[in-house]
Structure formats: structure tokens, C-alpha cells
Amino acid sequence: MTCAKPGCRSILICTFCILLLFINTTLAQQTNELIISEIMADPTPAKGLPEKEYLELYNRSGKALNLNQFVLGYNNSTVSFPDFIIQPKEYVIVTNRNNVSEFQAIGRTVGLSSFSLLNTGTTLTLKTNSNRTVFSVTYTSKWYSTGKTQGFSLEMIDTEFACVETGNWVSSEAVLQGTPGKENSVKASRPDLTPPVLQRYEYLNNQQIKLVFNEKLDSLSAVSQLAYTVDKSVQIKSIVTESPANTSVTLTFQSDLQTKTSYTLTARNVADCSGNVLKEASLQVGIVSEADSGDVVLNEILFNPGSGGEDFVEIYNRSNKFISLKNWALANADNTGTVGNIKPITLTNYVLMPGQFLVLTRNASVISSQYYKTIASHILEMESLPAFANEKGTVVLLNQLRKVLDRFDYSETMHHGLIDNKAGVSLEKSDYNLPSSLPSNWHSAAASDGYATPGYANSQYKSAAESNTFMIEPEVFTPDGDGSDDVAQLKFQLTQTGFVANLYVFDANGRMLKQLAQNQILGVNDQIVWDGKSYNNELAPVGYYIILAELFNTNGEKLEFKAKVVLGAKY
Structure with missing residues (x-):
């Protein structure tokens, strides 16, 4: 069929334009367009x-x-x-x-x-x-x-x-506190160049677990049959992502997992939604068991956070069990022992691994930003925490049946006597095998850890040392910025908590070059570094130097150590 008349040709052109507009306004439906x-x-x-x-x-x-x-x-x-x-x-x-x-x-x-x-x-x-x-x-x-x-x-x-x-x-940073219909006031380049992290798993039943990642996944790589393997000949039947969040993956196994058995699950080549690939990560998984008294204990508490900070409570799994925290809670207790102000920890089957430290707080990002050694994957956010007064109070750990598993009555007077500003300083348990009710089992976190240890072993955990020791590694250091032996590590191993240190550097003529620490609270296994610089921040000359360490505690005990270190240079 042909169309030679001008009017007919115009109709065809209009029809083509309408079709073109239709195509341009209907086909562009790709993800994130x-x-x-x-x-x-x-x-x-x-x-x-x-x-x-x-x-x-x-x-x-x-x-x-x-x-x-x-x-x-x-x-x-x-x-x-x-x-x-x-x-x-x-x-x-x-x-x-x-x-x-x-x-x-x-x-x-x-x-x-x-x-x-x-x-x-x-x-x-x-x-x-x-x-x-x-x-x-x-x-x-x-x-x-x-x-x-x-x-x-x-x-x-x-x-x-x-x-x-x-x-x-x-x-929004805009004066009007928003920019509707316009380019955002906070617009900036912030590319995602980091692969996803396999954070944990949730127990669903003996044949199903849910893997939880820290960000959105690419839905195709997340459900690949080649992405996950489990040892002990466990076969995976199906893999499903949880839409629309796409941050978790549910695995269904061909048969039930066995009780009292730990399995190693490995994830490979899983990409996030930006295309960054997690090459390989492993996780221990298993069937959950009921927690007995003493299996999970209170281990650390920050009840007086610093400026802009958040309270947190850390718990520790002393057992070899995989324990679900679903419907567990934190609470307060009054003078009569009555438990109140109960706040649920989680409504999901969050699994506390054997030997795992877990921080409970309202805002994980604040904790991570204020304590640089924080293990972010060991933080669980709660909607709200019980009230923790700055002077004194209680924290109670309850299981899903509201049975009291642990309780700690804290007071700011339990902090080290030489700490003037207690804001931002946590109380740590020195031995998680001893009762939380024992006041002498709690101590201020060490200064070298930033005064708190969220998500990892306490700085004041009971030392196995039989004597107090001090050593310097390496004995010869070369602070030239090449990444090898750039600092001298002054290491302490102490038999008890509560010591405070003053450290000085003297040259070969006995002149004090620098004070490295002044009334610094030490952990039982601690270290302080010297970068080879003097008071005026200039690099000291090549030669040998004497390190003097004076330690004391509030009981009047004193320790003194001296050791030689050589500041060298490479030629």
C-alpha cells in the first residue's frame, strides 16, 4: 500500500511521531532509572x-x-x-x-x-x-x-x-531545609567502591537459614547456585532474595542440619547493587539451642556517653552454642529487684555465635565513629534502650521468657579514681567467667582503646601473666615512613587491672626528650608507641634512648621499668 497524497503523508508522519513518543515514554523502566x-x-x-x-x-x-x-x-x-x-x-x-x-x-x-x-x-x-x-x-x-x-x-x-x-x-543543607523539584543541596560524588559484607545469619528452621549482608545485592549474583557452599556434604535446594531490600538471602537445604554441629558456609562472587564483588567470605552456622544461665553474660556498659554519643551494652556468649536472641530484652530493676522498662533486643532470629561479643545500642554509626576499633558487624541496633543514669543504675538481661539471665548494678564510683571526666568511658568486666554482681570485676576501659572496646575483647580482661613485664619491639626502629619498623612499641603485660602509666624518653646524656604518657590508664595487655619524635615534633637524632615507665594504682602499688631502644636509619 502506498500513500502519495500530501494529507495522507501528514497522517503517517503524525502517527509515527505518536508511536515514537509512546516508545520513548514506556520502554525506559530499567532499575534505578x-x-x-x-x-x-x-x-x-x-x-x-x-x-x-x-x-x-x-x-x-x-x-x-x-x-x-x-x-x-x-x-x-x-x-x-x-x-x-x-x-x-x-x-x-x-x-x-x-x-x-x-x-x-x-x-x-x-x-x-x-x-x-x-x-x-x-x-x-x-x-x-x-x-x-x-x-x-x-x-x-x-x-x-x-x-x-x-x-x-x-x-x-x-x-x-x-x-x-x-x-x-x-x-538537607538548604536554607529552606529542603530542595523540592531541584538539585539536592548535599549533592556530591560518593562512589560505592566497597564489596558487600556477609555480616551474620538468622536461623529459620532446621532446613533454612537467612544470610544477612550489609548492603543491597545484585539480585542475579545473589541467587546463583555457585555462590554458596556448605561443608559436611550439605546440599542447597533453593536460594531466594528478600525483595525489595535485597540485603538478605534465604537458603533452603536438601535435608535438616544436625544438632550440636557447626558448619562452615562460604559465599563466593556475590556482587552488590553497584557491581562490587565479594570474592569470598565464610561464616559458622548451626542449629540454635536454648541458653542456660551463665551462657550469655553482660560484659561492658557505656552509661555516660560523650558529647553526641550513645549508650551501649555489650553481651558475650560464653558457651559453644548458637543462641537465638529473638524476643530477648534489656531492662532496669528498682531497689526491690522488680524488673521494669523492658526493651526488646530483636524480633528476628538473630544468632549470637559461640564466643561472640555483641554490642546493643540505638545507633551503630555513632558508636563506630567515636570508638575507632569498633567491630561494626558485632553491633545490633535496638529501637530504644532502658534508661541508664550517669551516676548509677542497673542493666538486666532477659531471655524470651523474661527470665533474668544476668544483672549488673553499676555506679560511676566504680571508674578509676584518676579519671576526672568519665563521659565516654565504659566499664568493662575483667573476667566474664566471674559474676556481674562482683564490683571488683568491673574496671574502666583502657585509654589505648579509646576508653571502650565495643564488639571485641575487653582491654581489662584478666591477664594470664604470672609477673609484670615490660618490653620494647623492635629494639632498633627506623622512623623513615617506609612501613617497616617505623615506631617503637612499648608493651606491658600486667597481672592486674587499674595501673596508670607515666612514660618518658631520655637521651644518652640523661636529658628528657619527651613524655609519652601522663596518667594514662593501662589495660592488662597494653602498648604505647614512640614515633621517634621529640617535644617539638622533630625527629630525634640517630642513637640510643632510655624509656622510663612509672606505673601506680589507687592502692598505692608502684612499678618502675627501664629499657633501651635504638633509633636507627637506613643508608
Whole structure:
């Protein structure tokens, strides 16, 4: 069939243009092409913006999109978008249709028939009409910057890595406390270059476990039959990711795991949503057992955090059992012993591994930022903690039946007597095999560990040393920055806790070159380093030096050590 008439040709051209527009506005539905880039969940008090909740959509693709192809999921509800074209690289405001007139002067706005956001956080999804997830984000109130919560929006920092959640969202820096319909005020390059971490597993039943990773996974690599193996001839029947979060994978085995047996699970070549690949990681897994009294104990508590800090309680699994913490709790107790202010630890089958230290706190990122040795994978966030007064109080550990497993009555007077500012200093148990009720079993954490040891062995854990020793390694050090023997390590091994150190460096003529420590609280196995520099921060001359260590405690005991170290140079 041909069309020679001008009118007919015009009709064909128009039809072609309509088809082209249809294609350009319907086929661009790849993952993370249309994203949510800003969330205003708590708009009160406002500072120039409408005092209404809103989201911001951003079209990352090079094609126009008709929003009528998408469904927004929020608070376990869904709502369809109306007919509305969002252009390539365009930002669009989303709000309740009753609020559209208030936002139109700010930017292009689409109204929804129903729409509400939770202040504390929820999962938001963008799905196609065929129920395929295009974008998801699970926001939380913990993402807000300090002092910028109510009235501030949460903005995505790097839209090029839109699938990244933790660390990629923060409070708006705009004067109006939000940037609806515009480029985000916090926009910056923050590429995700780190592979995912296999953090832990949750016990589901004797034939199923759930692996938990620290970030969103690539859904294809996460369900590969080659991605996971288990020793002792355990065969995997099926692998399923948990959508839309994609941070966990459920493994179903061909047969039941055996009781009182530890298995090694290995994950290989699992990629995150940004394409970074976890080459290999292993995890011990097993069937959970009931905890007996004394299996899990209180091990450390920070009840008086420093500025901007958070309380935490650390527990320790003394047994060889895999123990589920589901429905366990922390609580307080009054003078009569009555337990109250009960706060659940977790509602999931979180497994506490044999010999594992676990920190319980409200905000894991704060703990990690304030204590540099923190093991982040050994932190479990709770919605809230019991009240821990700065002067004195109680912490009680309860199992799922609300049986008291351990209790500690703490007081700030239990801290080392020479600590003037106790804020940010934890109390550690020196021997987790001794009762928590024994006051002499608790001591201030060592200064060398930053005054707390969240997620790992206590700095004041009871020493097996039979005598007090002091040594320097290496005996000859060369502080030239080549990464080999750049510092002298001054190592102490002490038979008891509570010692405080003063350390001095003297040259060969007996002149004091530098004081390395002044009233520094030591752990029972501790070290202080000398980088070869003097008081004026200049490198000392090549030669030998004398280290004098003076130790004392509040019981009046004194120790003194002297040792020689050589500061050398490579020629």
C-alpha cells in the first residue's frame, strides 16, 4: 500500500511521531532509572516550604517517562500515579493531591489520591504496573544529621549510586531545609567502591537459614547456585532474595542440619547493587539451642556517653552454642529487684555465635565513629534502650521468657579514681567467667582503646601473666615512613587491672626528650608507641634512648621499668 497524497503523508508522519513518543515514554523502566531523591517525612516546623509531606522523583534516564506506568508503595499501601510526563534529568515533586497548589510555584508537582510518610521511617518502592521493582529505599530517622531532624528533608547525596542507602542520605543543607523539584543541596560524588559484607545469619528452621549482608545485592549474583557452599556434604535446594531490600538471602537445604554441629558456609562472587564483588567470605552456622544461665553474660556498659554519643551494652556468649536472641530484652530493676522498662533486643532470629561479643545500642554509626576499633558487624541496633543514669543504675538481661539471665548494678564510683571526666568511658568486666554482681570485676576501659572496646575483647580482661613485664619491639626502629619498623612499641603485660602509666624518653646524656604518657590508664595487655619524635615534633637524632615507665594504682602499688631502644636509619 502506498500513500502519495500530501494529507495522507501528514497522517503517517503524525502517527509515527505518536508511536515514537509512546516508545520513548514506556520502554525506559530499567532499575534505578526513575528514583526517589528526596524525602520530607516530618515537615514541621517549616522554614519557607509548605508544611506538607512530599517526595521528589528524579528521572536518571535519557528518555521521557509517563508516571502512569508506576505504582508507589508506602507504609504497606500502594497508590498509582496519574498520567504525567517526567522529562530526562528532571526533578518532580510528589505529594497528596490536596497539596498540589502549594507546591506548584516551587516546581512541577504530581498529586496522588493517597499519600503519607512515617517520621520514624518506612520502605518506599517504585514498581511498574506489572509489579517489577524499579527503585526502593528504606529510610530511617537515624539518617538525619545531628540537630537537623524535624522540618528537614532527607536528600540523596550521589544519584549515580542510587541503590546505596546507608551513607548516601543526609539532612538537607538548604536554607529552606529542603530542595523540592531541584538539585539536592548535599549533592556530591560518593562512589560505592566497597564489596558487600556477609555480616551474620538468622536461623529459620532446621532446613533454612537467612544470610544477612550489609548492603543491597545484585539480585542475579545473589541467587546463583555457585555462590554458596556448605561443608559436611550439605546440599542447597533453593536460594531466594528478600525483595525489595535485597540485603538478605534465604537458603533452603536438601535435608535438616544436625544438632550440636557447626558448619562452615562460604559465599563466593556475590556482587552488590553497584557491581562490587565479594570474592569470598565464610561464616559458622548451626542449629540454635536454648541458653542456660551463665551462657550469655553482660560484659561492658557505656552509661555516660560523650558529647553526641550513645549508650551501649555489650553481651558475650560464653558457651559453644548458637543462641537465638529473638524476643530477648534489656531492662532496669528498682531497689526491690522488680524488673521494669523492658526493651526488646530483636524480633528476628538473630544468632549470637559461640564466643561472640555483641554490642546493643540505638545507633551503630555513632558508636563506630567515636570508638575507632569498633567491630561494626558485632553491633545490633535496638529501637530504644532502658534508661541508664550517669551516676548509677542497673542493666538486666532477659531471655524470651523474661527470665533474668544476668544483672549488673553499676555506679560511676566504680571508674578509676584518676579519671576526672568519665563521659565516654565504659566499664568493662575483667573476667566474664566471674559474676556481674562482683564490683571488683568491673574496671574502666583502657585509654589505648579509646576508653571502650565495643564488639571485641575487653582491654581489662584478666591477664594470664604470672609477673609484670615490660618490653620494647623492635629494639632498633627506623622512623623513615617506609612501613617497616617505623615506631617503637612499648608493651606491658600486667597481672592486674587499674595501673596508670607515666612514660618518658631520655637521651644518652640523661636529658628528657619527651613524655609519652601522663596518667594514662593501662589495660592488662597494653602498648604505647614512640614515633621517634621529640617535644617539638622533630625527629630525634640517630642513637640510643632510655624509656622510663612509672606505673601506680589507687592502692598505692608502684612499678618502675627501664629499657633501651635504638633509633636507627637506613643508608
